[in-house]
Amino acid sequence: MSENKQQISKNRESKTSETGVSLKNLAAHLGLSITSLSLVLNDKPGANSIPQETKDRIFRAAEEFNYRPNYFARSLRAQKSFTLGVVVPELSDGYSGMVLNGVEAVLAKEGYFYLTTSHLHRDDLLKHNPQMLIERQVEGIIAVDTPIRFPTNLPVVTVSGHDKINGITNVVLNHQHAAELGVGHLFTLGHRQIAFIKGQDFSSDTKIRWETISEAALKRGLKIEPKLVAQLEGDIPSPEVGYVAMKKILAGKKPFTAVFAFNDVSAIGSIRALEESGLRVPQDVSVLGFDDIYAAAFLNPALTTIRQPLFEMGKLAAQTVLNQLANTKIDVAKIPQTLTVEPELVIRNSTAAVKK
Amino acid sequence: MSENKQQISKNRESKTSETGVSLKNLAAHLGLSITSLSLVLNDKPGANSIPQETKDRIFRAAEEFNYRPNYFARSLRAQKSFTLGVVVPELSDGYSGMVLNGVEAVLAKEGYFYLTTSHLHRDDLLKHNPQMLIERQVEGIIAVDTPIRFPTNLPVVTVSGHDKINGITNVVLNHQHAAELGVGHLFTLGHRQIAFIKGQDFSSDTKIRWETISEAALKRGLKIEPKLVAQLEGDIPSPEVGYVAMKKILAGKKPFTAVFAFNDVSAIGSIRALEESGLRVPQDVSVLGFDDIYAAAFLNPALTTIRQPLFEMGKLAAQTVLNQLANTKIDVAKIPQTLTVEPELVIRNSTAAVKK
DNA sequence: TCGTTTTAGTAAATCGTTTTAGTGACTTTT
């Protein structure tokens, strides 16, 4: 057991111990005015006439007393919070987490932080949460897999959002390409009876994913059998929803040799349902996922999937918001509506050539 | 393609459009003083003498102009940020996400938000990130699976932290119980040669988990074979690290019939390594995980595991911080050092009775 | 030597609240 005992002060009454020294204190100590300190510490033009010696005194004192400008005072004055808001469905499924990693990587460099809220697909929170963020004076909003249900003039960038709204940039996957990769892969392996699992209606990629897949199938002369299509239902981020969907398809008794799932999580559930009914993956049925979550490579069988570069998408979203903040007076008409990133087909062991 | 077009204002120069109306504006409009409005809107004792009629006028105007107190001004005055800081290793593995869901559930009710930072197990960020949070005036800190490397007088609560520091509360699993459940389960199934995968050194549960498991094994007369123990290495939250560890154990050529993995993610990697060398799970080797992540139920085979109530742990951590904030002048000596939550054994298909 | 420029600063306003300490005008008590 670690006996890493550290001592901190006996009680917590002393608020000031945390807030530290103010510019006023420091100025009094140096016998200078607050103004001079501010000018020097922020390296403003007004400090030009102040001799280096005095500047050094100021810097030394700031260092010695570990002066940090008060965040609220500074933000109040500057009307700037150095904070973005991020709206996500919820955090535990790994999808949003990957995007947030990218967001944070970019923001940290610029001294920005972010507040997160989860809407859990609830209509009230979808409106309320962003409003709370705006009251908190966030300078911009990143919405991950989340529809925009709130008005604002702040910069807004979505990740996997598909609402066409003036002034809002959507960072999206090249879905045409993704569908081509996925359907093409299965087609090349000889599959002609393919089952599809559609996403939940609330998921912002559901529609476009389905449209592009339909097109890619049509192009190859595949027709989509309604009995081989099921939709995910329920908002828990668990493979269970995929399991239920696959059970439904199996109940249709229509033969098929491959499944293109909405995402990896539902692919995992599908595999379970298939194996329960005696079908082996990939010998009897090939399964293709989407996203490439960490576990995908280590499932049994390892999952073939379409990778979305979620980390990059998070970075791109954050960069886009920061760019807009840096440019004063942006013409909304010139904000790009869409930024596209490319998917990648990752072939593993859950797909195989169709049996003769 | 959704044609959900909405119109927002043509350009973004108008800062005020977002910040809204101030108390000053409102007071001028009503012909009253700022003081009166503040008193009435905050329902302070000073408003007792103000007639209901005037109060109603104020409320109506506030409603009409959608008045919201400026967050910075209020916080500057009150020296209160209504914000906590949360420090995590990183966000994409689902573990921290689950905890954050719990944290948010509690904070949202109280009008609190939280800022997140990831330290990526880097020593510099382990110090720097919490300091940044403190400069941002967070009122308390929740550290998830993260060692405390910074001094502060703020309330600090860890989730799965084991440093014994005065004034810091650790929300932890009952590890004795967890070890008993895990080792007991394998023992009951007849396993006597058990392999173990230890966590990475940076993971705060590694030590205690190992100690309690060793005890539980000893208690049953099992001796732990060094060749059957491997430690996770590398800080990516991927099953790959478990795969590598299991390869190492297999290379030792020492026979065993069960594996107790550090967590579900490494259990997944282990299963892959076992099956690659021709061992079937659970017929030849039983595999026991830890955490019960979402995917655990849907692996093939479905993973037997020890569930940690991460969502509850997040809630408990947040509640504990808020409690400390509500009580002024807390005696540090009276802050509980540990809050314990109970694990649960979830039996699925990756464990089975040992072959005769 | 007078006028201008440079040097070395500072006072005060401002951001938008909250809070303390009042101020007059009425009303009630004795």
Add this chain to the structure above:
DNA sequence: AAAAGTCACTAAAACGATTTACTAAAACGA
């Protein structure tokens, strides 16, 4: 009729920075 309340409010300080508009002295140029 004077003293003591109550009623309906308000002025001003404070939180801690930034920024604009100054001042007073020294140095410089003609």
